Amino acid sequence: MTVITTQRLILRPFTAADLPEFAALQQDPDVNHFLPWFAPQTTANAMQLLRTQYLDSPAAYQLAVCLRTTNKAIGYINVAADDDHDLGYGMARAFWGQGYMTEAAQALLAHLPVTAYPFLTATHDVLNPKSGAVMQRLGMTYQYTYLEQWQPKNIPVYFRLYLLNRDGNNTRRFDKYWRMHPTHVVEKPPLRVDSEIGQLDD
Incomplete structure (x- = not known):
């Protein structure tokens, strides 16, 4: 236990x-x-x-x-x-x-x-930036943002993915959700929450 x-x-x-x-x-x-x-x-x-x-x-x-x-x-x-x-x-x-x-x-x-x-991932709704702040304080780094039709609520949600490499492999990427969801972007800092998120550079 x-x-x-x-x-x-x-x-x-x-x-x-x-x-x-x-x-x-x-x-x-x-x-x-x-x-x-x-x-x-x-x-x-x-x-x-x-x-x-x-x-x-x-x-x-x-x-x-x-x-x-x-x-x-x-x-x-x-x-x-x-x-x-x-x-x-x-x-x-x-x-x-x-x-x-x-x-x-x-x-x-x-x-x-x-x-x-050896690594951890975490995601947060872009409308919940305080959750992302926790990820940043843990040393996690932002990777990309993707749009998911979230179930079972069946609502569109933009999620930000963070990654923490714990084994020294700092070249690791976690692209699972990038491949799964065709609408995805890499936001330019500072990360922001607004109506333009779907128009940021891919």
Whole structure:
């Protein structure tokens, strides 16, 4: 069982006792807007989502982000075990802007074995630049932006892809989404969110 502690946080596996905090986070429209699933409408729906994503998952790095003072979940963080090594995270709105997610992600990265995770990827909706700021603080570098018809919400979303090479292979590229999605661009710095994003240089 993976448990990681920092100055302010405990990263640990979710339990069924985390349901109230998990449900509140998932049902917040400001949080769910950037999540790849619809908000659970009932406590039973939230429990099913918690069970599917965390309680029944064998993955080692799907963790609740908890305050050390209370051991209550204020968010989640995970790294996919597939070839993408995708870093994902979310946090309750009351705890935004306090550096908690950067602290949690830095601790998780320090714990991940480089041999199993030689690189990490992460994506964020261009309308959620604060998520991208976390990626930048982790040392991840911007690669490209692509347009995806996001499911199951079936909405068009521009995602920015970031990459972190952890094994010294700084020539590595992760072009999977570039190849999958025909509408893609490399934005010129500074990265911006506006109506012209689809017209930036390819």
